[in-house]
Amino acid sequence: MKYLNFLIIIIIVFNSNFLNAQEQKLKNEITKNLRCLVCQGQSVYDSDTEFANSLKILVERKLDEGLSEKQIYDFFKEKYGEWILYDPQFNKSTYFLWLLPVLMFLLGGAIIFKLFIKKKN
Amino acid sequence: MASLIGYYSLVFGLCASLLIVFFCIKNFQNSLIFDNKVLTFTFLQLFFVIISFLGLIISFINSDFSNETVFNHSHTTKPLFYKISGTWGNHEGSLLLWLLVLTLFIFLFLLKSKDQSKKYRILTLLFQQIIIIGFFIFLIQTSNPFNYIFPVPSEGLGLNPILQDPALAIHPPILYLGYVGSSIIFSSTLAATALNYVSVDWAKHIKFWILTSWIFLTLGILLGSIWAYYELGWGGFWFWDPVENVSLMPWLALTTLLHCVLILEKKNLLSSWTIILSISTFTLSMCGTFLVRSGILNSVHTFANDPERGLFILIFLFSLIFLSLIIFFFFHKQDKKKYNFFWLSKETSIVVNNWFMMYFLTVVLIGTTYPIFLEVLTSEKISVGPPFYNKLIIPFLIPFLFAMAIGPKLKWIKSDIKDKFYLILFLIISLLLSAFIIKNLNINFLLNTVLVTSAFYLFFITTRDFFSKGLKNLSQNIAHFGFSLLILSILLNNIFSSEVITNLKVGETLQLDKTQIKFESIEKKNINNYAAVIGKFQVRDKDGNTQILNPELRIYNQPNIVTSEADIKTNLFTDKFMTMNLVQNQDYFNIRYQIKPFMIWIWISVLLISFAGLTSLLKKKNYEN
Numbered sequence: 001m002k003y004l005n006f007l008i009i010i011i012i013v014f015n016s017n018f019l020n021a022q023e024q025k026l027k028n029e030i031t032k033n034l035r036c037l038v039c040q041g042q043s044v045y046d047s048d049t050e051f052a053n054s055l056k057i058l059v060e061r062k063l064d065e066g067l068s069e070k071q072i073y074d075f076f077k078e079k080y081g082e083w084i085l086y087d088p089q090f091n092k093s094t095y096f097l098w099l100l101p102v103l104m105f106l107l108g109g110a111i112i113f114k115l116f117i118k119k120k121n
Numbered sequence: 122m123a124s125l126i127g128y129y130s131l132v133f134g135l136c137a138s139l140l141i142v143f144f145c146i147k148n149f150q151n152s153l154i155f156d157n158k159v160l161t162f163t164f165l166q167l168f169f170v171i172i173s174f175l176g177l178i179i180s181f182i183n184s185d186f187s188n189e190t191v192f193n194h195s196h197t198t199k200p201l202f203y204k205i206s207g208t209w210g211n212h213e214g215s216l217l218l219w220l221l222v223l224t225l226f227i228f229l230f231l232l233k234s235k236d237q238s239k240k241y242r243i244l245t246l247l248f249q250q251i252i253i254i255g256f257f258i259f260l261i262q263t264s265n266p267f268n269y270i271f272p273v274p275s276e277g278l279g280l281n282p283i284l285q286d287p288a289l290a291i292h293p294p295i296l297y298l299g300y301v302g303s304s305i306i307f308s309s310t311l312a313a314t315a316l317n318y319v320s321v322d323w324a325k326h327i328k329f330w331i332l333t334s335w336i337f338l339t340l341g342i343l344l345g346s347i348w349a350y351y352e353l354g355w356g357g358f359w360f361w362d363p364v365e366n367v368s369l370m371p372w373l374a375l376t377t378l379l380h381c382v383l384i385l386e387k388k389n390l391l392s393s394w395t396i397i398l399s400i401s402t403f404t405l406s407m408c409g410t411f412l413v414r415s416g417i418l419n420s421v422h423t424f425a426n427d428p429e430r431g432l433f434i435l436i437f438l439f440s441l442i443f444l445s446l447i448i449f450f451f452f453h454k455q456d457k458k459k460y461n462f463f464w465l466s467k468e469t470s471i472v473v474n475n476w477f478m479m480y481f482l483t484v485v486l487i488g489t490t491y492p493i494f495l496e497v498l499t500s501e502k503i504s505v506g507p508p509f510y511n512k513l514i515i516p517f518l519i520p521f522l523f524a525m526a527i528g529p530k531l532k533w534i535k536s537d538i539k540d541k542f543y544l545i546l547f548l549i550i551s552l553l554l555s556a557f558i559i560k561n562l563n564i565n566f567l568l569n570t571v572l573v574t575s576a577f578y579l580f581f582i583t584t585r586d587f588f589s590k591g592l593k594n595l596s597q598n599i600a601h602f603g604f605s606l607l608i609l610s611i612l613l614n615n616i617f618s619s620e621v622i623t624n625l626k627v628g629e630t631l632q633l634d635k636t637q638i639k640f641e642s643i644e645k646k647n648i649n650n651y652a653a654v655i656g657k658f659q660v661r662d663k664d665g666n667t668q669i670l671n672p673e674l675r676i677y678n679q680p681n682i683v684t685s686e687a688d689i690k691t692n693l694f695t696d697k698f699m700t701m702n703l704v705q706n707q708d709y710f711n712i713r714y715q716i717k718p719f720m721i722w723i724w725i726s727v728l729l730i731s732f733a734g735l736t737s738l739l740k741k742k743n744y745e746n
Contacts (some may be wrong), residue, residue, distance in 0.1 A: 008503070035504050040165050046355040048685075048702045051691075080128065086506025093501055097491045101513055105480040112472055116462070 023063055030059050030072055033086045043086060122493075128267035132226075134169035135257040137162050146246050148239075155239045159246065160231055166253075167224040174221050177266050178208050186277050189268035190214060195278035196679040198650040206290030207280045212414065213294060219410070220256050222301035223249065230330070237326060244312035245305075247411040251444070252304055255437045262431045276699025279679030282651070286352050292344040293588055296368060300406045303685025305330050306378075307403035310472045311445060314396055315452045319636035324386035324395070329738065331382060334402075335375045335523050336734040338509045341369050343727045352688050355621070356698050356715045358723065366489045367409030370482060374402040381472050382446040387533060388468065393455060394475070400445045405486075405572050407438045412489075463535035470528030478523045484513045515572065522575035522608065525601050526582040529594060543585065551577035562616060573612055577734060579605035596737035603729030610722035620715040637661040638714060651677040657709065670699040670714075696720035 031045035036052045044052045044059075048115045052056045055076075077083050141162045148156040169481040177190070181204045186192045194211045195204055208214045234242050260266070281291075309327060313319050333393065345368065350358040359365060378398040383468045384391050411434040464469040496502055524542040530539065538544065555573035559566055584600035623631050625640040639659040645652045654674040661667045683703065690697040698715040 033506065033508060035506070039361070042355075046353075068133055081502060083502040084558055087508035088502050088503050093495060093499060094491075094503065097487060097495075097503075097505065097509075098513075100487050101480060103483040104483045105476075105517070108476045108479055111475055116464075116469065116472065121297070 023060075026069065027056070027059050027063060030063075030069060031056055032071070034059075034076060035084050035086055037080060037084060123176045123179040123183070123270070123650045124185060124267045127173045128179070128265070130169040130173035130176060131257065131267075131703060134173065134220075135168050135254065135261070137166035137169060138254045138257060141166065142247065142250050142254075145243050145250070147582045149243050149247075154243060155598045155697065155719050159243070163224075163228050163231055163246065167228045170217075170221050170224045173670035174217055179213055180267075180475040181205060181208050185275065186275070187269055187271070187273040188266075189270050190266045192270060192274055192277045194280050195277040196650065197276060198678065199285070200281060200649060202287075202290065203280060203285045206284075209293045210280055210284045210289075213260070213264045215297075216256065216260050216264055216414075217266050218294065218297055219301055219713075220253065220260060221455065222297050223256060223304055226305045227253070227300055227308070230309070233329070235328070238316075238318075241312050241316055241318055242626050244315055245309040248308035248311045249304065252308070252441070254458075255441075259430075259433055259437065260335065263433055263727055264328070277648075277679070279677070281680070282675065282677040282682050282684045283352055286348060288348040289352070292341060292348060292572075295337055295344060296341025299334045299336070299375075300340050300368070300371060300409070300713055302334035302337060303375060303406050305420075306334065307445075307479055310396055311448050315450050317452065317454055319385070319392040319453070321386055321389050324382050327399075328379075328382055328386065331375065331379050332734050332738050333395070334704065335372075335379055336731045336738070338368070338372050338375060339727060340730040341725065342372060343731070347724060350607075350720070351689055356618075356700075356713070356717060358720075361488070361505075361510045364409075364413055364491050366485050367405075367412055370405045370409065370485055370489075371402050373478055373482040373485065374398060377475050377482070380474050380478075381688070384471055386463075393453060396453060400442075400449070404438070404442055404445075407434070407441065411435055411438055413673060457486045462517060462533070465531065465538070466536050467528070467531045467533045469533050470524060473524050477517060477524070480517060481514060483511065488513075515568075518608070519575045522579045524603070525577040525604065529586075529597055529601065547581040547585070548574075548578060551575075551581060556611075557719055561618075564616065569612075573609075576605055576608040576612060594701070596733045596740060598733075599736060600730050600733035603726045603730070603733060604652055606722060606726035610719040610726060612692065614717055614719050618715065620713065622711070622713050624704060624709040625712050626710065631712075635663045636714075638712065640712070650679065651675045653739060658699060658712070658714075660697065660699075660714065668697065670697065673713075674701060674703065686698060691721055693721060694718060 028045060031052075032042040032043050034055060036042045036044045036047035036049060036055075038049055038051045042052075044055045059072060062075060066076070073085055073087075073089075077089075082089070088097060090098055112120050141159060142161050144156060144162065148159060177188075180188045180191050181195055182201065184191065184195055184197045184204070186195075190211060190213045194214075196206050198555045199207070209218045227246060227304050229247075230245065231242060234245075238489055275496075296594075296683075308704040309330070313323050313327075342365075343607045345365070349360065350356070376616070377397065381395050385395050391638065404516055411431060414430050414434060422653075484598055488509055492505055527544070529536070551574045552570070558573060559569045579601065583598055583605055586594075586598050587602070621631070621633065621636065621638065623638070625631060625638070627640055627643050631635060639661075639662070641657040641659055644655045644657070646655065654676070655671050656673070658670045658672070659667055660670055669691060670688045670690065673690045674681075675684045675686055677684065685700050685702050687698055687700045689699075696715075697715040698717055700713045702711040702713075704711050
């Protein structure tokens, strides 16, 4: 464990300053959307735990390997489950999550239209 | 000793409740005038709860570790201020505060409602007593703040250091005044419904309580947000964290209610909708308490984790909802009035406001609770974070802002749009200005331009209204102006924020094309309950201006936790925000330096919004006199 820490630190120290700005920005973007699994409701970006730091490095490495943003999310989803993604994907179990608010909005609009506007005409 | 008095005061308070209920029922049936005994007992109840609360505060001040709550959440080396604020920085104490606000508000309500009918006042008191009794039992049964431990420990476990902060010390009381204050809206709505008194007069009377809760809730959320900004050290101010969301939901409901009650006041319409909103507001507050206290949520704020407590609140919550539904369906007489207004009118614009507010509320509600339900039903765990809320809320914000600009200009029943020249002129100016700001930035041009345009539009229109309308509708205009300022600052802050993350050791300098950060020195200090490591950094921007920033690491003794204190240099245009963190076993420190434009305007705009509520309250007073 100690060696691992040491390794991680070395990597952080030597890596972080050489990243180009664009990649740094994308890395921040991605780590903001990953949940730090050992924290209470913090993103990987916001956290300074060992877990979060090692994930930051992992994201960097994946970016260096040339993976796209979506591929990286898929990689983490595969590894840790969907719990780690702050941006829930649109699939069978999240249809309701994404659509229900919009449906409610349409329903509200329909009620307003029926009650107030149509009656008048 | 103080604990003992505190505990028995609670028991006496509960007894007072029973007496109040007894006299209320007697008074309701028999007499024509309001029985002053009821008022006396309500005061007595408030008095007992205050004594109990003081008892807990004194136990905290004296570090009386024979009290379990004090033992768990205090320490002798803690500064006096945080010993006191520790009283409500924990589950038991914060519930006692709930109870204090519940009893305080009903007492104030009775004092302020002398011109109302006897039956209405008594029924309101009765419904409020149901809530109060529920909380008394909850407190005494499952979360007694005065539990005794023997043998008496010599030292306490201490308060979580991130709660040791001035903003957070006053955040709970202010937030609770709003949160729990909505209970009085709930009780009086049920009373008014049962007596078929939901009318113009009632709307005028209840508006005071809606505004009061709303102002405190707004300020409470603001304080929490400011605290999160400088204390959590992430540089953000809103995280869509579930616990933040549960305070936002009652706020959204309350804001909707505030607009809806205007139609009831002026046109005697939408009474059912007003009732539903009033009930929802308090229900959402209770839901929030349930979600936070049951420990279901995974959040930074969770400090209680006990299924028994969660279950109690859940059952209590469902009984209250059930009670309100019964009263609503059996007593409420639907208004059969025709909705007699033209599509372009103030009524429509307020209904549109309600429509959008309800949508925002739905998004937050579903986003917060959906993961819980999904996990229970399918044991699948998902996270719903900022991207979800951004995607669903931002597109709807655009028409909402436009409606906010135009709506207040309309008249009741039927209206034309006047001042077409100015409306179009300001639209063009906003559009050009936004396009100019956005065009050279590497972000989505169309979405951002439209968004910033809508915010600028509201900003310009409300600014002009200060001059063209003068004192007419001043509170409304201040509130809308404040909201435009809020959205503008958030947008520009988001667009123009920049940051540098790096590792440095003492003496090193980081040279970037725009900034230079020099880690000059480090200093160690010992203060009462923590040891501080203070870094001295010299930051030079591209114009050659230098500034010294002193971020700090604090190693607290009890409990042993390291926190990182940001150093923030604020001016009117931008915040410079720096935190440092330890890199383990190394001489290096992890430095995060952020430049955040217009931060202070976010706080100022929210203050303006609550100030608008205050002016509305004061104006109402002048009306009555």
